Every structure is written in structure tokens, then in C-alpha cells.
Amino acid sequence: MKKRIGVAGLVALLTFATASAALAQCGGQLLLKFDADVFAYESNATLSVIEGGNGAWKSNAGSALTVVGIMTLFCGPLGDLTPDITPPYTNEYTFVWTGMSAVAATTEVPFGPSGKKWDTDYSAGSFLVYEELGSSNAPRAGAMPAAPPNGTVPVNFQDGGALILSGSLTGLHTIVTRTTNASTAIWGGSFTASWQASGGTRFGAGPTNIGGNVNVAQGNWCGKYPTGCTPSGYTAHPNGKFDYDQTTVARSSTWGAIKQLFR
Amino acid sequence: MKLRILLPLFMALTAFALPAAADDEVLLSFTGYDYETNGAPNAVYLQIGDSYYGVGFATSFHPVWLAPYVDNTANEYTFYQHTLVVDSYFFGGNVLSVTFAPGGVVDYYEDASKDARNPPNPPNCPKYGSNPPNVDAPSKFSNGLLAITGSLDNAGLYYDYNANQGGFQSEMNITGGAYAFYVPAPSWNGWFMTGLVNSPPGGNPCAAPTGYDHQLSGECRHPVVATSHGTWGSLKKLYR
Numbered sequence: 001m002k003k004r005i006g007v008a009g010l011v012a013l014l015t016f017a018t019a020s021a022a023l024a025q026c027g028g029q030l031l032l033k034f035d036a037d038v039f040a041y042e043s044n045a046t047l048s049v050i051e052g053g054n055g056a057w058k059s060n061a062g063s064a065l066t067v068v069g070i071m072t073l074f075c076g077p078l079g080d081l082t083p084d085i086t087p088p089y090t091n092e093y094t095f096v097w098t099g100m101s102a103v104a105a106t107t108e109v110p111f112g113p114s115g116k117k118w119d120t121d122y123s124a125g126s127f128l129v130y131e132e133l134g135s136s137n138a139p140r141a142g143a144m145p146a147a148p149p150n151g152t153v154p155v156n157f158q159d160g161g162a163l164i165l166s167g168s169l170t171g172l173h174t175i176v177t178r179t180t181n182a183s184t185a186i187w188g189g190s191f192t193a194s195w196q197a198s199g200g201t202r203f204g205a206g207p208t209n210i211g212g213n214v215n216v217a218q219g220n221w222c223g224k225y226p227t228g229c230t231p232s233g234y235t236a237h238p239n240g241k242f243d244y245d246q247t248t249v250a251r252s253s254t255w256g257a258i259k260q261l262f263r
Numbered sequence: 264m265k266l267r268i269l270l271p272l273f274m275a276l277t278a279f280a281l282p283a284a285a286d287d288e289v290l291l292s293f294t295g296y297d298y299e300t301n302g303a304p305n306a307v308y309l310q311i312g313d314s315y316y317g318v319g320f321a322t323s324f325h326p327v328w329l330a331p332y333v334d335n336t337a338n339e340y341t342f343y344q345h346t347l348v349v350d351s352y353f354f355g356g357n358v359l360s361v362t363f364a365p366g367g368v369v370d371y372y373e374d375a376s377k378d379a380r381n382p383p384n385p386p387n388c389p390k391y392g393s394n395p396p397n398v399d400a401p402s403k404f405s406n407g408l409l410a411i412t413g414s415l416d417n418a419g420l421y422y423d424y425n426a427n428q429g430g431f432q433s434e435m436n437i438t439g440g441a442y443a444f445y446v447p448a449p450s451w452n453g454w455f456m457t458g459l460v461n462s463p464p465g466g467n468p469c470a471a472p473t474g475y476d477h478q479l480s481g482e483c484r485h486p487v488v489a490t491s492h493g494t495w496g497s498l499k500k501l502y503r
Contacts (some may be wrong), residue, residue: 188432
């Protein structure tokens with residue numbers, strides 16, 4: 001006799017009651033936040049025409065994308081993790097996005113009266129989040145070593161500690177805009193993607209773990225070159241977040257299957 | 264009171280003497296939600312005359328200029344982006360592009376009441392309320408100590424309905440606030456950008472608040488301007 005088992009509600013209740021207190025900045029669907037110290041680079045990107053002293057990087061088809069960064073905030077089930085936000089950064093939580101490549105060359109279209117808009121789609125890849133307690137060695141904004149990959153990037157973003165969360169990133173779409181063709185142009189940018197956890201020490205069931213729901217990643221994608229967003233050798237400077245819905249998906253099961261779990 | 268004067272002075276001196284890197288750096292980062300109010304009866308999103316707003320929480324601060332003075336345990340740090348009125352509208356190729364008249368403002372607050380955060384979280388959720396403006400927003404995001412305020416000029420917003428994402432961008436120049444002195448004066452002028460996306464369904468324990476247009480994740484970037492070494496005398500002159 002098959003019954004729809006309402007385990008979801010119980011798990012949600014437990015989560016509700018025992019999740020650690022979130023920090024002041026948390027709220028809504030926020031799970032992970034990354035800010036100043038996130039940089040993207042590609043294997044095959046070319047610079048757009050420099051207008052007003054600045055341009056943006058355009059991916060060629062198949063260009064491999066890597067994003068490295070440092071987390072600034074954890075919320076919800078991961079709210080017990082506390083990255084250091086001031087020097088000397090005793091604990092650091094780093095991440096890498098890897099395995100993605102441009103599905104086609106970046107499109108470049110007019111934007112506004114004399115501006116430009118660049119769109120890029122990337123193939124599916126993966127994300128990995130690392131915990132390094134008691135030390136830090138990942139370079140930060142203002143000190144990113146040129147020409148990645150190099151002896152520091154991405155190596156120092158994936159060393160030293162536990163892999164706490166990993167999974168897939170799909171449907172990454174980036175947009176970079178500039179309002180005019182002058183040096184006074186205002187730059188904008190954004191990205192969206194879907195993410196789904198599948199590994200790491202904080203993956204799985206339980207109030208302080210991350211389940212396998214598909215969720216949204218979103219934020220800025222700053223592509224201004226050469227001043228501002230992109231140090232030498234980097235193609236973008238993202239800033240954003242991973243959202244999370246703690247609702248556990250209910251699945252059909254049988255009493256027999258449930259009994260098996262306890263034998 | 265003395266401390267309030269001396270500390271900024273000390274910080275200004277420190278900044279005055281420090282060599283600077285060449286990059287722009289993030290002054291503040293934030294997440295939140297945006298909404299509009301219609302300037303005239305219309306059903307078009309961000310039509311000319313409509314006003315655009317954002318509210319939310321600062322999530323990180325410049326590690327040297329601001330972070331040492333932030334206490335996330337004792338306070339909440341919120342922002343309120345306002346006085347942005349659409350002055351040009353374009354929609355083509357399923358992409359919306361608007362600009363805003365000069366005079367926009369973004370305010371960052373330090374608030375010990377934490378009434379926007381609404382702790383404990385969970386089980387409580389932040390006080391965005393529904394269909395803003397409401398009794399919670401923007402008022403609970405715009406109370407406490409005005410830490411930094413800045414002007415938003417040359418502002419624009421795009422939303423690509425094909426990709427279902429967009430952005431807001433603007434110049435952001437610091438004009439005041441209790442924490443402004445912590446930021447070296449040559450770095451007061453920068454820019455501001457926000458990624459926008461429709462709120463996904465669900466959200467447990469805190470669903471996206473209803474009546475807001477997008478959730479946003481953004482940053483305020485300011486250049487680290489090279490500074491020269493000064494003397495006490497030249498500094499004193501600034502205050503005479």
C-alpha cells in the first residue's frame with residue numbers, strides 16, 4: 001500500500017526550530033553571499049573596442065570560465081559559519097566555479113543612445129565551497145595576481161580545509177552594460193544561474209545541512225576594463241548570492257521502504 | 264562626543280598617510296528588494312514619472328574603512344534607495360531600459376533597534392511587509408543613525424525579459440553621514456550597481472515579500488585614490 005509520506009513537514013519543522021541564529025544581514029532566501037573578493041577569468045576572451053578609455057571582455061565560443069572568490073556571509077542552515085571580514089582574516093571560506101564554458105560567442109548589441117550590452121551563456125559546471133580555519137591565503141581585491149591561472153589562482157581558493165559544499169551550476173547567463181560610449185559611461189551588469197548541491201560536509205538532510213533542491217544564484221557581473229572591476233588577466237568581478245529554499249521535496253514512498261531505513 | 268570627533272580625525276590622518284592600491288574597491292555590499300510607485304495612473308513598469316526604490320541590508324563593508332567600526336551583533340545595517348524618478352523610457356527586443364533624473368539618494372543606517380531584521384531569525388523574517396510602501400518599509404530600513412548618505416546621478420536600470428535578469432547602475436557620491444569620515448575624501452566619488460532578478464517561488468522559512476518587483480544583490484564601488492603624505496599643519500588648515 002503506497003502512501004504519500006509527509007516527512008517534508010516534519011523536517012521543515014525541525015529546521016525551523018533548530019537552525020542557528022542568522023546574522024543581522026541575513027533575511028529572505030539568502031544562503032551564501034560573496035562580495036568584494038570574487039573574480040572571473042576565461043581561457044579565450046577578447047576585449048571589445050575601447051570606447052572612452054574602457055571596454056569589456058567578450059567570450060569566444062568554448063571559452064572556459066573560472067570564478068574564484070571569498071564568501072562574506074552565510075545564512076539559514078549555514079548561519080553558524082562566520083567568515084572573518086577584517087584583516088588578518090583568520091578564517092576564510094573560499095569558492096571556485098569551474099567546468100563552464102561559453103556556449104557561443106558573447107553577443108554585443110546597442111544599448112541606449114550610444115551604449116553597449118554584452119550577453120553570454122555558459123554551459124553547466126560546478127561550484128565548490130571550502131572552509132579554511134586558522135589561516136588564510138586567498139588573494140583579495142586590490143592584490144589579485146595577474147594572468148590566472150597562476151601559482152595562486154585558483155589553487156589558494158581550493159586548499160587548506162574541508163570541502164563543505166559542492167554541486168552543479170547551470171544556465172549561467174551574464175550581462176554587462178555601459179550606458180554610453182564616453183568615459184563617463186556608467187557600467188552595469190548582472191548574472192543569474194541555478195545551483196543544486198550534491199556534496200560536501202554540509203550537504204544532506206538535517207537542520208544545518210543543505211538539501212538537493214534547485215535554487216537561484218544572482219548578482220552583479222562587473223566587466224569594466226581596464227579601470228575598476230577587472231584586474232589584469234581577469235574578465236569580470238562578480239558580486240552576488242545563492243538563495244535557498246529549505247522546503248524539503250516530498251516524495252512518494254511505501255511503508256516497507258520506510259521500515260527498511262530502520263533495519 | 265569627543266570620541267566622535269577624534270576618531271574620524273584619526274582615521275582621516277591614517278588614510279592621509281597610507282599608500283593606496285590602484286583598484287576600485289567595494290565600499291558596501293547589500294541585498295534587498297526593489298519596488299516602484301506610479302507617478303501617474305499607469306500599468307507600465309517604470310513609466311516616465313514613476314519612482315524607483317530599494318530597501319535591504321548591507322552585507323559587507325570595506326575591510327579597512329568601515330568594517331572595523333561595524334558591530335553586526337549590536338546593530339542592523341540597512342539601506343534605503345529613493346528619490347529616483349524615471350525621465351526616459353525605452354522598451355525594445357523585450358529589454359527595458361530607463362534612466363532616472365538627477366537627485367537620487369541612497370542612505371545607509373546603523374540601527375540598534377533591529378526592527379527591520381526583526382530578530383530572532385528564524386523563526387521571524389525581516390520586516391519587508393507587503394505591497395510597499397507599508398508600515399514596515401521603508402520606515403524600518405531608514406531609521407537609526409544615518410551612517411552614510413550619497414547622491415545617485417546618471418542612474419539607469421535595464422531588465423532583460425529574455426534572460427529574466429537586469430541591473431541598476433548609477434554614480435554614487437558620498438555626501439555625508441556619521442561614518443563618511445572613515446572614507447578618505449578622494450574616494451567619496453564612485454559608482455553603484457545592483458543585479459536584479461525576479462524572486463523565485465518558495466522560500467522557507469522566509470518567502471520573498473509580496474508586492475516587490477525584484478530581489479537585488481549589489482555593491483557600491485569606490486576608487487582607492489592614490490594619496491600623498493601630509494603634515495599636521497596642512498590637516499589643521501582643513502579645520503580652520
